[in-house]
Amino acid sequence: MAKGQITEFNGILLYTKPYREHDLLVKFLTREFGKKMFLVRGAKRPRFKMRAAILPFTYGLYGGDIKADGLSYINDGKHVDHFNEIADDITKNAYATYTMSLIDLAFHDSDPIVDWYDKLLIGLKLINEGFDAEIITNIFEVQLLQAFGVAPNWVDCVVCHRRDLPFDYSEAYGGLLCRNHWNKDPYRMHLDARTIYYLRLFSVVDLSKLTHISVNDRTKKSLRQVLDQIYQRSVGVIPKSKRFIDQLGKFKI
Template identity: 60%
Template sequence: MPKHNITDFNGIIMYRKDYQERDLLVKILTREFGKKMFFVRGAKKRGFKLTADILPFTYGKYIGDIKSEGLSYINSSKSTEQFKNISNDIFKNAYVTYIMSLIDFAFPDSEVLTSWYEPFFTGMKLVDQGLDAAVIANIFEVQLLPVFGVQPELRGCVICGQTNPPLDYSESYGGLLCEKHYHLDPRRMHLDQRTVYYLRQFSVLDLKSLHSINVKSETKKHLRHFLDQIYDDTVGVHPKSKRFIDQMNEWEGPQTSI
């Protein structure tokens, strides 16, 4: 039988979906137990006591019955708060949902994700505070690549270790090439140096040290193109939320520098 225990836990609501007529299934990224799916009985009934506590983009401390396998259960909440700016802004909403989807794809349920819980929470907080959501998403895309089994060498040239620009990315070699070794891959990606700079920075960035973002629109397009190619060619993960972002970009959403 699955082990279970009633305990306090910290969590971020990832998503929820209908289950039968009055109930919900709520996916929560917990600090202590990783991703868990919770069955919430009567959640769609009027006056349900936990309605506000299980809204999307809500985080806080809960009390629940955590099962080692299958569905867990929320008994009550101690303190919760919603990232309202994310909830109320379609662009912020879309990018945070995309990051959540990548995390959901990258890790199995019930794997403790202590090293990812805090960065994700920090990323949500930064987006809610107004920092560029697209760039925050790029940072997660880069840092999640090793989890997907893709370990691009972004520290320097994969051949000789040269770290000074100019550098370019080679899919064939799985990392950067210095100018001296460009000839090894005629199909290298021909990235501009500003894009290479940001990719290298994103791979090692601690989000807690990030206080502002100032990335030009053209560079953001180049970053998007590079990461799309890497995810399409080597990762093979295509969340629905990413398709929605692509549609939003076709609307010519805000092109901001912060």
């Protein structure tokens, strides 16, 4: 693609931040060009025409000047929509923001990641439609581990490759250990069978085919603990947006 080409692109708004007195920097995950940062001039002025096209949780078809390097520019929002339910619900908002932050951290700008654009669009639609935002986020957390270079083995025992015995997760071995090899890692996570089941399921589930999912509170708490531990110890990346989710958890009864 030639530098500075005017073109259309499909985009999901990841975040905005102030830039100079009247402008905004707006980051999109685009389907065609990966993650791109756009300079939107005059975006903070009261009568800015494209205000609706760059609101949080906006997605759709845009027109702009896409630069190979540096800042790109948006000319107009041709056909845009909003995840209104996410924007209006503090919990959905928090999980959606965290999920987008993880994707932003997992990939370099301009990397071609069409599959993750499609996954994010589907995931946000599911949250917007009322699916459990925490579980949708867990699915993204599990599936993004490979992008962060961790890639646990959720398929079988990392030692003997058996699949017919109870499993536990071992950080040291980077995956599952069957019961016959639990003694190899005294610091294994001691996870219950349901937590292991969902971790394995989340690693392969196709969001586009998800019609229903229900996880009890005890298992959700266990999933949160194990994924937090993997991200803290193995990934080493914790988006700032995660702090708000942690605060929300303290208020749950």
